Amino acid sequence: MTNQSRIRNFSIIAHIDHGKSTLADRLLEKTGAVTAREMRDQILDSMDLERERGITIKAQTVRLDYEANDGQTYVLNLIDTPGHVDFSYEVSRSLAACEGALLLVDAAQGVQAQTVANSYLAIDAGLEVIPAVNKIDLPAADPDRAATELVGIIGGSPNDVLRLSAKSGEGVDDLLETLVKEVPPPLGDPDAPLRALVFDSYFDAYRGVVCYVRVVDGRLESGDELRFMATREVHDANDIGFLRPKAQPVAAMGPGDVGYLITGVKEIDRIKVGDTITSERRPAQQALPGYDEPKPMVFSGLFPTDGDDFEKLREALEKLRLNDASLAWEPETSKALGFGFRCGFLGLLHMEIVRERLEREYDMDLVATAPSVAYRVTTLDGQVREIRSPQDLPDLTERRNVSEPYVKAMILAPSEYVGPIMELATSRRAIVGNMNYLSPERVELDFEVPLGEIVFDFFDVLKSRTKGYASLDYEPAGYREADLVKVDILLNAQPVDAFSAVLHRDNAQDYGKKMTGRLRNLIPRQLFDVPIQAAIGGRIISRETVRAKRKDVTAKCYGGDISRKKKLLQRQKEGKKRMKMVGSVEVPQEAFVAALKVDDDS
Amino acid sequence: MTPEQADRFAQTAAVYVHIPFCSAVCPYCDFAVVAGQDQLAERYVEAVCAEIGRTDPWRPLESVYFGGGTPSHVHPELLMRILAALTEKHGLAAEAEVTLEANPEDFDVARAKTLRAGGFNRVSFGAQSFDDAVLANLGRRHQADHILSSVKAARQAGFENLSVDLIFGTPGETNESWGDTLARAISIGPDHVSCYALTVEPGTALGLEVRHGGDAPDPDVQADRYETAAAELGAAGFERYEVSNWARPGHECHYNMTVWAQGEYEAYGNGAHGYRSGRRYRNHRRLDAYIERVESGRSPRAGHDKIEGWDAELDRLFVGLRRTVGVAGGPGTEALLASDEGRTLLDAAVISEENGRIVVTRPLLSDAVHRSVLRQTAPIVLTDSDA
Numbered sequence: 002m003t004n005q006s007r008i009r010n011f012s013i014i015a016h017i018d019h020g021k022s023t024l025a026d027r028l029l030e031k032t033g034a035v036t037a038r039e040m041r042d043q044i045l046d047s048m049d050l051e052r053e054r055g056i057t058i059k060a061q062t063v064r065l066d067y068e069a070n071d072g073q074t075y076v077l078n079l080i081d082t083p084g085h086v087d088f089s090y091e092v093s094r095s096l097a098a099c100e101g102a103l104l105l106v107d108a109a110q111g112v113q114a115q116t117v118a119n120s121y122l123a124i125d126a127g128l129e130v131i132p133a134v135n136k137i138d139l140p141a142a143d144p145d146r147a148a149t150e151l152v153g154i155i156g157g158s159p160n161d162v163l164r165l166s167a168k169s170g171e172g173v174d175d176l177l178e179t180l181v182k183e184v185p186p187p188l189g190d191p192d193a194p195l196r197a198l199v200f201d202s203y204f205d206a207y208r209g210v211v212c213y214v215r216v217v218d219g220r221l222e223s224g225d226e227l228r229f230m231a232t233r234e235v236h237d238a239n240d241i242g243f244l245r246p247k248a249q250p251v252a253a254m255g256p257g258d259v260g261y262l263i264t265g266v267k268e269i270d271r272i273k274v275g276d277t278i279t280s281e282r283r284p285a286q287q288a289l290p291g292y293d294e295p296k297p298m299v300f301s302g303l304f305p306t307d308g309d310d311f312e313k314l315r316e317a318l319e320k321l322r323l324n325d326a327s328l329a330w331e332p333e334t335s336k337a338l339g340f341g342f343r344c345g346f347l348g349l350l351h352m353e354i355v356r357e358r359l360e361r362e363y364d365m366d367l368v369a370t371a372p373s374v375a376y377r378v379t380t381l382d383g384q385v386r387e388i389r390s391p392q393d394l395p396d397l398t399e400r401r402n403v404s405e406p407y408v409k410a411m412i413l414a415p416s417e418y419v420g421p422i423m424e425l426a427t428s429r430r431a432i433v434g435n436m437n438y439l440s441p442e443r444v445e446l447d448f449e450v451p452l453g454e455i456v457f458d459f460f461d462v463l464k465s466r467t468k469g470y471a472s473l474d475y476e477p478a479g480y481r482e483a484d485l486v487k488v489d490i491l492l493n494a495q496p497v498d499a500f501s502a503v504l505h506r507d508n509a510q511d512y513g514k515k516m517t518g519r520l521r522n523l524i525p526r527q528l529f530d531v532p533i534q535a536a537i538g539g540r541i542i543s544r545e546t547v548r549a550k551r552k553d554v555t556a557k558c559y560g561g562d563i564s565r566k567k568k569l570l571q572r573q574k575e576g577k578k579r580m581k582m583v584g585s586v587e588v589p590q591e592a593f594v595a596a597l598k599v600d601d602d603s
Numbered sequence: 604m605t606p607e608q609a610d611r612f613a614q615t616a617a618v619y620v621h622i623p624f625c626s627a628v629c630p631y632c633d634f635a636v637v638a639g640q641d642q643l644a645e646r647y648v649e650a651v652c653a654e655i656g657r658t659d660p661w662r663p664l665e666s667v668y669f670g671g672g673t674p675s676h677v678h679p680e681l682l683m684r685i686l687a688a689l690t691e692k693h694g695l696a697a698e699a700e701v702t703l704e705a706n707p708e709d710f711d712v713a714r715a716k717t718l719r720a721g722g723f724n725r726v727s728f729g730a731q732s733f734d735d736a737v738l739a740n741l742g743r744r745h746q747a748d749h750i751l752s753s754v755k756a757a758r759q760a761g762f763e764n765l766s767v768d769l770i771f772g773t774p775g776e777t778n779e780s781w782g783d784t785l786a787r788a789i790s791i792g793p794d795h796v797s798c799y800a801l802t803v804e805p806g807t808a809l810g811l812e813v814r815h816g817g818d819a820p821d822p823d824v825q826a827d828r829y830e831t832a833a834a835e836l837g838a839a840g841f842e843r844y845e846v847s848n849w850a851r852p853g854h855e856c857h858y859n860m861t862v863w864a865q866g867e868y869e870a871y872g873n874g875a876h877g878y879r880s881g882r883r884y885r886n887h888r889r890l891d892a893y894i895e896r897v898e899s900g901r902s903p904r905a906g907h908d909k910i911e912g913w914d915a916e917l918d919r920l921f922v923g924l925r926r927t928v929g930v931a932g933g934p935g936t937e938a939l940l941a942s943d944e945g946r947t948l949l950d951a952a953v954i955s956e957e958n959g960r961i962v963v964t965r966p967l968l969s970d971a972v973h974r975s976v977l978r979q980t981a982p983i984v985l986t987d988s989d990a
Binding site for chain 2: 549550554566573585
């Protein structure tokens with residue numbers, strides 16, 4: 002067991018590309034956890050390439066031995082955090098395993114929204130936050146400005162902000178000393194019943210679910226019978242150990258220790274991140290605070306382009322779920338798109354990652370319906386139902402009210418873009434709150450906005466209106482009643498379920514106009530006029546027509562070349578296999594994809 | 604023409620002869636043609652005669668069609684040599700229709716007289732347009748005046764049965780110029796008029812131009828022009844008997860009628876296609892390959908498709924539905940009418956049905972009908988044991 006006074010548990014909070022991985026490499030190197038020969042760039046990211054394929058969703062954690070200037074050897078547990086908005090619950094659990102956090106900001110790019118959000122999480126969790134500016138050796142670096150912005154979030158003086166280059170190693174020694182001095186040691190009770198926090202987990206094909214744990218009180222011993230307090234399951238501690246960064250089995254871990262635990266459980270959803278582990282023989286009375294179950298917030302239908310790939314899609318989703326307990330789905334049938342799955346995601350980024358992984362790693366050709374959120378409908382008999390798919394929204398006459406999820410959103414951007422951002426925010430029904438200047442050039446805007454307004458293309462529009470400089474973060478902020486309607490799109494009088502959307506009444510007209518206009522250009526001319534209508538209930542709000550085609554004939558069969566013409570038409574006929582029939586209207590698969598595509602014409 | 608009359612052409616013996624030579628290749632043309640190879644004409648004609656010589660004798664031919672290319676571009680004597688070979692091999696029926704495709708620029712009275720005396724009795728002129736600007740856009744080498752003089756020459760030589768080919772929807776053409784072309788075509792008194800929509804074929808000069816951003820014919824404009832043609836020709840006493848062909852009653856092109864009635868026809872020459880003994884066959888398309896093969900005693904065939912069983916039934920619909928009379932009822936029409944697509948075609952009034960017979964009522968949508976025909980599968984026949 003490690004002497005608690007020599008343990009420092011900390012996380013690095015940084016935006017993507019602000020140098021977290023490079024700094025982690027440098028720390029591994031400086032502390033001798035990895036020899037120069039073993040050293041490869043960004044070892045923490047690449048260690049488990051098979052699992053992550055370049056997208057760091059899951060945290061990586063490592064135990065380092067550091068001999069400080071005071072002559073003592075300290076144990077530094079670097080607890081990595083996922084850097085993405087959608088995983089704020091996971092971030093909060095990783096932070097709960099620490100006493101300190103290093104807030105790392107790129108000297109050229111300055112503070113980003115996610116960094117701010119995660120800093121607040123760290124401050125709220127009572128962590129000692131150490132600000133640092135990275136990449137000071139870049140030509141475009143402006144360390145003073147970045148330091149000022151950091152101070153704008155966490156207070157203090159710009160002079161106290163560390164300055165370093167993870168790439169060259171400059172300032173890293175100072176950083177290590179600062180960590181030892183500033184991060185408080187753990188103060189667990191070694192004699193109390195065991196309480197350990199599960200702050201991360203992943204699936205290993207050979208060993209099953211591997212948990213990352215932080216012991217808070219008591220002792221965790223190999224072979225112990227363990228109780229998982231939230232799931233109420235009991236499992237054996239088959240193998241416990243430290244990560245240096247390779248697994249090093251140990252017999253026991255004490256308060257403040259961070260390591261892995263393998264129980265033999267194979268299903269990732271049976272181990273909950275945030276759960277408290279205690280001893281079955283001598284259980285703790287109270288679990289550690291903060292346990293929650295992340296709930297899907299964004300929903301989208303995923304359909305294989307080729308209907309025959311339905312089973313392949315199910316298998317791919319099941320494989321993804323091995324490592325991502327937050328991914329949820331249920332089968333969904335669409336008249337237009339056939340058989341697929343309604344998937345729930347933690348947020349937009351999570352959705353993007355899942356979609357991309359399905360397409361890249363599992364070679365799926367997918368049509369994804371427009372993302373939507375979970376609405377709460379009070380029916381006439383007073384029952385409250387959650388609606389996750391627009392087509393399930395009951396008509397006005399069959400409901401008492403409907404409410405929608407709101408989020409607290411934060412945008413960080415150069416101050417020159419405040420105008421366009423405000424304009425965008427108000428066009429999305431946002432209620433603008435605080436405006437906080439981190440520096441004269443950089444401003445933080447807080448507002449509350451319906452999640453349904455930002456799930457579709459908000460971030461893309463924001464990026465394009467701020468030349469890519471704005472960053473966005475959000476967190477759930479409850480439900481509010483709203484005047485929402487379902488807009489249906491009808492092709493030749495047949496509703497196309499894939500295009501149904503729930504919108505605020507004020508935006509319905511625009512959506513209807515946009516979709517009917519787009520579809521008019523995407524649907525090929527048929528043998529008859531095809532009306533494309535947008536409707537609320539039975540009321541048509543917008544209408545376009547695809548005129549019947551008038552000419553579909555090749556001029557001449559030269560010299561009676563019937564075979565050639567037959568083959569030509571045969572080929573055209575094959576092309577029709579990718580057509581979906583909506584009533585008697587042939588709609589190319591591409592039209593669905595294109596119509597649902599996010600764009601900036603809103 | 605009654606359906607019965609039309610279907611009778613299934614029994615007539617027809618021949619197609621391909622003459623690939625042209626003075627220049629038109630930018631829209633994707634047929635098996637050559638320009639500047641006139642020195643090969645005699646060798647080619649010998650090869651065609653040799654190919655004819657090696658076929659099994661059939662029966663006296665009721666129609667012979669010399670297409671191209673530009674048959675009128677080669678020496679009349681060479682054409683007559685081929686006709687003689689055909690007559691020697693198969694015989695020629697007394698009333699046989701012998702057609703020659705001709706370009707206005709190389710058809711004079713002397714030539715016309717030789718051909719008429721040599722047994723040709725029908726001329727189909729590649730007039731294309733009477734608007735000189737449109738003719739220039741089409742890359743043609745003649746002007747409207749040439750059409751008038753060549754038709755005059757044909758009449759002087761004693762050709763009574765004349766046809767005029769027109770192309771519509773060419774960039775540069777207007778409603779007025781197309782109307783004028785139709786009026787002038789009618790005024791020269793042909794018995795037969797073909798109107799083809801300009802089609803952009805990949806691999807042609809026009810295809811390349813369009814791919815690089817050139818003007819493509821607008822299908823809606825072409826539909827308008829087609830409707831104008833149908834109205835004008837109808838008013839002048841012509842009846843449409845096929846998608847693109849109009850004739851005064853009794854002057855339908857016999858060779859065409861045979862092809863669309865799923866009748867058999869022999870085909871000779873490079874790139875020529877025939878239909879005999881349940882096979883749709885094709886000759887090598889390249890001129891040199893064709894000549895070489897025939898001269899070395901080998902077959903010029905490049906391949907064939909067997910047309911039998913259900914395929915033969917769909918083939919009957921495929922060709923027959925191009926005709927105004929449509930096709931008689933049969934398993935293929937029943938399958939089509941029973942299918943979703945067949946119902947859509949009926950609902951959209953693209954086809955109509957009477958006593959099982961199917962007629963394409965909107966000929967400009969023929970390809971849509973044809974695609975639906977090709978999609979039909981053979982009905983499952985229950986045998987006694989299944990029942």
